[in-house]
Amino acid sequence: xxxxxxxxxxxxxxxxxxxxxxxxxxxxxxxxxxxxxxxxxxxxxxxxxxxxxxxxxxxxxxxxxxxxxxxxxxxxxxxxxxxxxxxxxxxxxxxxxxxxxxxxxxxxxxxxxxxxxxxxxxxxxxxxxxxxxxxxxxxxxxxxxxxxxxxxxxxxxxxxxxxxxxxxxxxxxxxxxxxxxxxxxxxxxxxxxxxxxxxxxxxxxxxxxxxxxxxxxxxxxxxxxxxxxxxxxxxxxxxxxxxxxxxxxxxxxxxxxxxxxxxxxxxxxxxxxxxxxxxxxxxxxxxxxxxxxxxxxxxxxxxxxxxxxxxxxxx
Amino acid sequence: xxxxxxxxxxxxxxxxxxxxxxxxxxxxxxxxxxxxxxxxxxxxxxxxxxxxxxxxxxxxxxxxxxxxxxxxxxxxxxxxxxxxxxxxxxxxxxxxxxxxxxxxxxxxxxxxxxxxxxxxxxxxxxxxxxxxxxxxxxxxxxxxxxxxxxxxxxxxxxxxxxxxxxxxxxxxxxxxxxxxxxxxxxxxxxxxxxxxxxxxxxxxxxxxxxxxxxxxxxxxxxxxxxxxxxxxxxxxxxxxxxxxxxxxxxxxxxxxxxxxxxxxxxxxxxxxxxxxxxxxxxxxxxxxxxx
Numbered sequence: 001x002x003x004x005x006x007x008x009x010x011x012x013x014x015x016x017x018x019x020x021x022x023x024x025x026x027x028x029x030x031x032x033x034x035x036x037x038x039x040x041x042x043x044x045x046x047x048x049x050x051x052x053x054x055x056x057x058x059x060x061x062x063x064x065x066x067x068x069x070x071x072x073x074x075x076x077x078x079x080x081x082x083x084x085x086x087x088x089x090x091x092x093x094x095x096x097x098x099x100x101x102x103x104x105x106x107x108x109x110x111x112x113x114x115x116x117x118x119x120x121x122x123x124x125x126x127x128x129x130x131x132x133x134x135x136x137x138x139x140x141x142x143x144x145x146x147x148x149x150x151x152x153x154x155x156x157x158x159x160x161x162x163x164x165x166x167x168x169x170x171x172x173x174x175x176x177x178x179x180x181x182x183x184x185x186x187x188x189x190x191x192x193x194x195x196x197x198x199x200x201x202x203x204x205x206x207x208x209x210x211x212x213x214x215x216x217x218x219x220x221x222x223x224x225x226x227x228x229x230x231x232x233x234x235x236x237x238x239x240x241x242x243x244x245x246x247x248x249x250x251x252x253x254x255x256x257x258x259x260x261x262x263x264x265x266x267x268x269x270x271x272x273x274x275x276x277x278x279x280x281x282x283x284x285x286x287x288x289x290x291x292x293x294x295x296x297x298x299x300x301x302x303x304x305x306x307x308x309x310x311x312x313x314x315x
Numbered sequence: 316x317x318x319x320x321x322x323x324x325x326x327x328x329x330x331x332x333x334x335x336x337x338x339x340x341x342x343x344x345x346x347x348x349x350x351x352x353x354x355x356x357x358x359x360x361x362x363x364x365x366x367x368x369x370x371x372x373x374x375x376x377x378x379x380x381x382x383x384x385x386x387x388x389x390x391x392x393x394x395x396x397x398x399x400x401x402x403x404x405x406x407x408x409x410x411x412x413x414x415x416x417x418x419x420x421x422x423x424x425x426x427x428x429x430x431x432x433x434x435x436x437x438x439x440x441x442x443x444x445x446x447x448x449x450x451x452x453x454x455x456x457x458x459x460x461x462x463x464x465x466x467x468x469x470x471x472x473x474x475x476x477x478x479x480x481x482x483x484x485x486x487x488x489x490x491x492x493x494x495x496x497x498x499x500x501x502x503x504x505x506x507x508x509x510x511x512x513x514x515x516x517x518x519x520x521x522x523x524x525x526x527x528x529x530x531x532x533x534x535x536x537x538x539x540x541x542x543x544x545x546x547x548x549x550x551x552x553x554x555x556x557x558x559x560x561x562x563x564x565x566x567x568x569x570x571x572x573x574x575x576x577x578x579x580x581x582x583x584x585x586x587x588x589x590x591x592x593x594x595x596x597x598x599x600x601x602x603x604x605x606x
Contacts, residue, residue, distance in 0.1 A: 180600045180601070183539045260541070303541065304564055306562075310529065310534070
């Protein structure tokens with residue numbers, strides 16, 4: 001039997017939990033579909049579905065098979081795609097995910113750098129947050145990503161960790177622009193515009209924890225991954241944002257004293273990297289250092305709290 | 316207008332300020348070379364001479380000294396406010412002098428090291444505009460004599476009268492303990508660079524200056540957990556001073572000296588206190604602009 005094809009039928013039935021619907025989706029009649037599922041059950045020696053007149057439900061064995069079947073089907077599809085590209089003489093492709101706020105110049109440098117290194121391979125970039133990249137990498141929809149730490153995901157391997165220390169973006173009439181460096185505590189009471197927690201769960205929590213430690217509890221947090229929207233809020237004086245200097249009239253950038261925020265980023269891929277992942281990683285690390293102001297992660301400075309008698313314990 | 320000047324103006328005070336980057340020498344000043352009344356800030360050079368004499372073996376900082384209840388220089392803190400006989404080591408007296416500006420502790424220590432010794436030290440450091448000619452008791456006595464009141468207890472009340480304040484010799488830098496903002500930051504920078512005395516002595520002095528309790532003046536300009544502020548205040552009617560060092564988490568360290576004189580004669584001057592912190596931050600920020 002063609003096991004892979006039968007696993008494909010099985011997955012469609014698990015999604016529909018209805019043989020008639022699944023058959024319609026597959027463009028076949030119901031009896032041959034039922035027959036193929038039975039052949040799969042015979043092949044594996046287990047029952048995969050509990051069938052009653054009204055409903056179809058997965059058995060325990062069926063549930064266990066779902067992730068295995070998905071992995072096998074996806075890998076076979078990837079293999080076929082790769083081979084058919086080669087057979088047609090098309091350029092090979094590396095599919096990479098990049099964060100939304102990378103910026104046009106960095107993106108262009110990344111593409112140009114990769115083209116120089118591997119003119120025979122097409123770089124297909126998709127803008128994605130870290131959470132989406134992790135899912136896409138694990139499901140095989142991406143070959144490599146640029147993730148923002150902290151990330152907790154099994155099954156991924158990481159390239160070099162790069163770090164940058166964001167400053168704060170303020171409206172030019174904000175009184176804090178009088179300072180050459182701004183302390184996180186100076187921002188107290190202001191609203192913050194930040195990337196969405198859904199997109200960057202680790203970095204979002206990490207950033208807010210650092211803010212609280214530094215005396216900045218935002219009065220309100222507006223989430224967006226649209227740079228233009230964030231700058232609009234900053235420009236109007238509605239909120240402050242963290243990031244690199246922005247070349248926007250009316251927006252002023254100031255460094256944060258003591259670099260209390262550290263945004264870390266690294267290339268990541270599935271445990272066995274695809275063929276062009278190493279090329280992409282090499283180019284990405286170089287471009288992020290040269291064009292995005294990132295540096296190799298050194299020893300992160302431990303946040304310090306200097307004791308003061310007037311505010312000490314029990315003072 | 317100079318932004319530092321604007322801070323002083325808005326707080327209703329005349330201000331004198333000098334700030335310097337301890338490591339690269341860049342500076343910001345406002346009337347930085349004019350003579351100013353030190354008030355309790357004189358306790359810093361006194362503390363330095365105490366440690367220098369200990370280094371030369373002239374005294375032992377752990378030596379215990381009796382401070383009888385009957386003979387106390389008045390003041391609102393420390394031994395000056397305590398009621399019973401006490402015995403403390405010289406270095407613990409120094410702690411009280413620096414942490415809470417204890418006048419009694421300061422006078423015991425100045426009597427021990429000698430005024431001339433302090434001035435000889437200052438000459439040796441090139442700080443010739445800085446003089447220590449009075450102890451706390453001298454300053455307080457001149458206040459109640461000039462105010463024309465019978466004793467110490469009436470001084471606080473009398474000194475809210477502008478006419479009385481106008482004739483106080485204690486507010487004239489030509490008369491009492493004096494310096495300039497620039498000489499005070501010079502002294503602090505030498506202490507922070509281990510040049511004013513041996514490294515261990517300078518570290519002990521820095522420790523005591525970091526233990527000062529007052530949050531309302533220099534420290535109020537830096538309400539940040541990762542910034543360290545060490546200092547010594549000075550207060551007399553209409554005068555509010557503080558000199559100190561501010562250390563940033565990126566390693567930047569700045570000596571700053573702020574002296575103010577207010578138009579108001581009120582004893583409570585929260586705006587003048589806060590202006591010291593605000594002006595210091597403004598000045599230090601200017602030093603950091605070109606980093």
